[in-house]
Amino acid sequence: MLQQHLSKLCLVGVLLIPTLLPAQDATNTRSRSMDEMWGERVVKLRAENANRGQLFDEGNYAMFIHWGLYSQLANKVDGKTYYGIGEWIMNKNMAGIPKDRYKELAGTFNPIDFDADEIAGIAKDAGMKYIVITAKHHDGFAMYHSKACDFNIVDATPWNKDPMKELARACRDAGLGFGFYYSHNQDWTFPGGGGGPGKDENGNRATFDDYFKKKCLPQVREITTEYGPIEIVWFDTPGKMPKEYVEQLVEVVHENQPHAMVSGRAGHGLGDYQTLGDMEVPRHNIDGMWESVDTTNDSWAYAWYDEYWKSPREILKRLLACVGRGGTYMLNVGPRGDGTIPERAVKTLRMSGEWIRRYPQVVYAADASPWQHALPWGDVTGRDNTLYLCVFDWPASGKLHLPNLKTEIKSASLLHGPKSDAIESSKQGDHAVFTLPPRAPEKLVSVIEVKLAGAPVVDPTWAIDPSVETMLLAEFADVSNAKKEEKRWMEKFGEWKGVVHAFDWDTDGKASWTLDVLQPGDYNVELTYSGEGRLVWEVSVEGGETIRNQQNSSHNYQLFPIGWINFPSAGRYTIDVRCLEGELETASLKSIHFAPAY
Template identity: 75%
Template sequence: MKSKVIVAIMGALLLQGIAAEQGMNEMWGESTVKLRAENAERGQLFNDGNYAMFIHWGLYSQLGNQVGDKTYYGIGEWIMNPRMAGIPVAEYRKLAGTFNPQQFDAKFIAKLAKDAGMKYIIITSKHHDGFAMYDSKACDFNITKTTPWAKDPMHELAAACRAEGLGFGFYYSHNQDWTFPGGNGGPKVDADGKSATFDDYFVKKCLPQVEEITSNYGPIELVWFDTPGKMPKEYVQQLVDVVRKNQPNALVSGRAGHGLGDYQSLGDMEVPHKNVKGMWEAVDTTNDSWAYAWYDEYWKTPKEILRRLIACVGRGGTYMLNIGPRGDGSVPERAARALRESGEWIRSYPQVVYATEASPWEHALPWGDVTVKGNKLYLSVFDWPASGKLHLPGLKTPITSAKLLKGNEGETVKFSSANGWTIFELPPVAPEKLVSVLEVDLAGAPEVDPTFGLDPEMETEVLAEFSTVEGADLSHKRWMEKFGEWKAVMHAHNWTADGKAMFEINVLKPGDYNVSLTYAGEGRLVWGVDVVGGEHIQNQQNSSHNYQKFPIGWMNFPKPGKYKVTVSCLEGDFKTSSLKGIHFMSVQ
């Protein structure tokens, strides 16, 4: 089982765009819970469940990223912020008078999460806009006092989750509050024109509201604080103390700040490529926006949901996937359909997802990914080999049996070994439309050589984060394609004339391989690729700002075994040159 609790502060990453001045990134130690509903010991559901539903829903949802005749592209919950529509506080507060979500159905949402295979739900009780989506006595800017609907949906959802056997918890924006005097980003004076401080906001609203959400909704599994910015540690500690007092079995998200959370949360929309130690979560969304945006129809397919879920589980963590209900409370149909279809697969193969261990390879493989339960490996095959031969590099523990699963049944699979590789003989057609599963029984706990193996028939990508660099820097970079739509890469950059990134690879099938690089930069760049002790190839291409894949040439590996391959930037703008990864494809 994963380590109990690791508190993480993700420093050094520079947030581009969203609240950089608040120093949010210095304290973005993010995380999620794997609990087993209300009777679970603290952290158990987070550790064993591995999959949860996030819900962003509020006043912003009825705008759907459109104000007047103008559409704003980006995450919907930031619509009132000056970085988007810049809606004045007085105008934004008027939205409550038209918020009437007649289509909200707590039972439908809880059933959807259950059908999707999720183990708990976390919903926004108050986002940065300051509007409480529950019956708050601490502030009248809430759903029961200022809307014609005048209901508390959180009571309904908490009850619906309990009825479905799901855990329940709250998101709460503890630092930012754009409508309450003194809140970070909010008015600097109160209704009487007197100066308002952060103390005013914290004492009058924040602390009492955290008391409310942890006292009035029965047992909860998690309080998901967000964007602590420069909030002093003593304030965060008070909030954590309230959670501990009222909900001793609940976890506190790493984004509480100052290392006071219970687990690490990665960056928004970031699924790691390398195993992460400790207890952590990745937070993602079913399309590009967290809250509902009318134009955003770029939904993750069932297969992509499973790919990202199993990647998180395979790296040792939890996956929390968001939906953004419309302003009327309804859930976009395409999001619901994708969740249900991926959930059908999870119901057939729960052993792949729940209460599992990380992959001993510590990275994905060309055809899919691996999770572990005891002495069993579960090979999730997303890309079926055309030859019927599935290649697994580096497994050291002897195999006692292997079978291709089809629901509760399994068909025995033959296998052989060659040069440290295991080759499974599979049927020509995959048994599953989404992901097929090979169950491999071992003679003991799995031991592997995690060196990247070049698959004989599928493209193998090795990312720069798995390289060793000299004369260059290897670091994490984040940027936004649209406002709030985060992308991330671990890249080799700041190249010197003699800089290089070295990759170790394992070759089963000797011969020629087509080599490509994924990189970004400015102008024309010349990259060189070398086999240490072997041949050199190089080529020039016009660079891309978006990490396009560029061919370099054919490279020969004369015999099976391990090789060291280096990549160097030979000519061009070294300052902007950024290497994401190298690709190998056997020349058939």
């Protein structure tokens, strides 16, 4: 996988491939410490020892850190709490803090509890392979000792230290890669910067060129020359920044840090990889090198009220979804103003990291799922001729169904960290069935290792699972006489949500899915949709049964029952969904759900 991606970047070199423990060594390793075992299973790379992009592509998991002056405000200004992403607190869309008043905050910024070794240790315990931290966000404050502007953490604060020096060193000591976030277009406090003042201190008109030459370009030179080997320079929000400026920045990064990657948000297609939207975890496989950026709660920077933490199970679900779709997952933490990471974030990261320690082969240097999407009970990653079935929803029936696998199965084992137990598998046509014990061996995610006779050959057609609920997203439907597209919105300021929905229905509009039914019988059908008033929906099997129901709608995609539908035999079917009555112009379909009726 890495060789294919790096060939697109015109790179050459010998790749360091993670080495898995041979099965016969499992007994001998049980007495070893987990750190020793983990070290054998996955090669630990420092940034200076890795080929360009190797930690990104093989590590698959990283820590993002948003930390700055805004962190000490914690979303509260003059006693009022502003709900949303904390790093935008200065902006007019949130508290609207004037530039001069905001700059005064630096005089009280004193993060005496910042501990670079502790932060690197948290990332390592979480199973992350590198750290990317905000060198300068949109507020213009440099979190390192910049010579290009005195609005920085050394010259403008009583703390008078450069935390980036310490963190870069701590990452090297821990065997982690290190990188910088840099807001290259927006700068709300420097004259000429995007969203910044239009005049300098002398009242003269300031242009973007002034900002770029006096601050942006010099600072990018600083962060790429003064902190050792860098894994990534993560530019953000290019806006309407002219291409020639971005080209200069990318040239500086590649000249000073030949092994460093440039994020896709540099703009104008000049990044080395694609970055998805904030908090976006894809539902289908994506080609090429890409990353999803997410956060442990709702805000990127620390917000005092935000205690909506992702559980260890949710972190693993989103991580494995990204790896299973062929990408990398970078998960953010927002330290407090004093430099400490909230305890609940640390706990959930370490708990999910303990699982990764037991199953590193599932995450690191893993291939995307040949099914190209999640399966009803979980997700799949793999490597070469081996599949790793990551089971989130353990089937009560004791039977786990793997549809449309055409390659011969050589063996199947239920993994318990370094130990494994052989389990029975059989094929019903192209569909594999595994016989499982009544209880899941893992509290978070259980793993079944499936060894194949060759590379996996799969028909990615969706299948209705006879044991657990199956959700088919509108994203995977063929839509006629209606529209299908992505819709994104903010719940709170900067907290992005999104859905690919079917909408704008004509009276004969429909969304259709081709699917396989593995076991005949009655299935309960529900729809997730939004709209206004009472809507009438119809679900039909082409050449078979039709059901219809009226339900009141909601604005926020709730699940509504439609009824039972029968599939008389196993096989391939086409399912159609129509919105027939009510305020059709408001009807927005997200998904259809099937669950065994008995």
